[in-house]
Amino acid sequence: MRTPPQPAKKVQVLVVMGVSGSGKTTVGKALAQELGWTFIEGDDFHSEANVKKMAAGTALSDEDRDAWLSSLQEQIVKALGQQIGAVVACSALKESYRHRLKVDGRVQFVFLNIPFAVAEERLKKRKGHFMPVSLLESQFETLQQPEGSDYINVDAQQSPQEIVTEVVEKIRK
Numbered sequence: 001m002r003t004p005p006q007p008a009k010k011v012q013v014l015v016v017m018g019v020s021g022s023g024k025t026t027v028g029k030a031l032a033q034e035l036g037w038t039f040i041e042g043d044d045f046h047s048e049a050n051v052k053k054m055a056a057g058t059a060l061s062d063e064d065r066d067a068w069l070s071s072l073q074e075q076i077v078k079a080l081g082q083q084i085g086a087v088v089a090c091s092a093l094k095e096s097y098r099h100r101l102k103v104d105g106r107v108q109f110v111f112l113n114i115p116f117a118v119a120e121e122r123l124k125k126r127k128g129h130f131m132p133v134s135l136l137e138s139q140f141e142t143l144q145q146p147e148g149s150d151y152i153n154v155d156a157q158q159s160p161q162e163i164v165t166e167v168v169e170k171i172r173k
Contacts, residue, residue: 010105010106011106011108011171012085012106012107013076013080013085013087014028014037014086014109014110014167014171015088015090015098015101015107015108015109015110016028016087016088016089016090016110017090017098018091018112018113019093019119020091020119020135022119022156023122023156023160023163024042024112025041025089026160027110027112028087028088028089029089030160030161030163031087031110031164032086032087034164034168035085035087037084037085038079038086038087039086039087040072040075040088042072042088042091043089046068047068050064050065058135059135062096069097069101072101073100073101075088076103076107077103088101092109093144095146098146108150108151108171109146109151110152111145111151111152111153112154112156113155113156114155114157118156118157119136152171
């Protein structure tokens with residue numbers, strides 16, 4: 001049995017962010033497994049009304065996202081308070097959303113940067129998810145490209161394992 005790698009001393013929560021189809025869940029689960037951390041699926045915290053709205057092809061407003069972001073913030077605070085590592089999959093498209101999730105310096109963001117055409121192709125092939133391809137354009141319009149030392153910017157066209165390797169190397173530096 002393989003011993004899980006030791007988590008980084010400073011980073012305790014990674015928020016894997018990006019547009020729909022960028023691979024947040026796939027990469028987030030793989031990162032959590034690699035690090036021996038807990039995985040938190042942001043989609044699980046959307047209200048039923050928000051899921052229905054998105055499934056019907058209507059983009060969420062900032063007001064729609066408010067309770068969802070509060071729930072995710074609570075999950076991050078809980079993980080930090082319990083001193084456990086966590087990986088959160090969350091679109092976090094706007095800087096103001098990321099600001100809410102960045103409760104302290106132990107939270108770092110992994111931006112899965114992907115071209116529109118690649119994300120669109122992935123969404124067309126995806127089955128069983130409430131997010132329709134028709135909302136992808138609104139996600140790219142909403143996306144405020146993250147910049148700065150709080151972000152690990154990775155090419156989401158790489159394989160999940162390549163992304164995990166890159167992220168783990170960066171958080172350990």
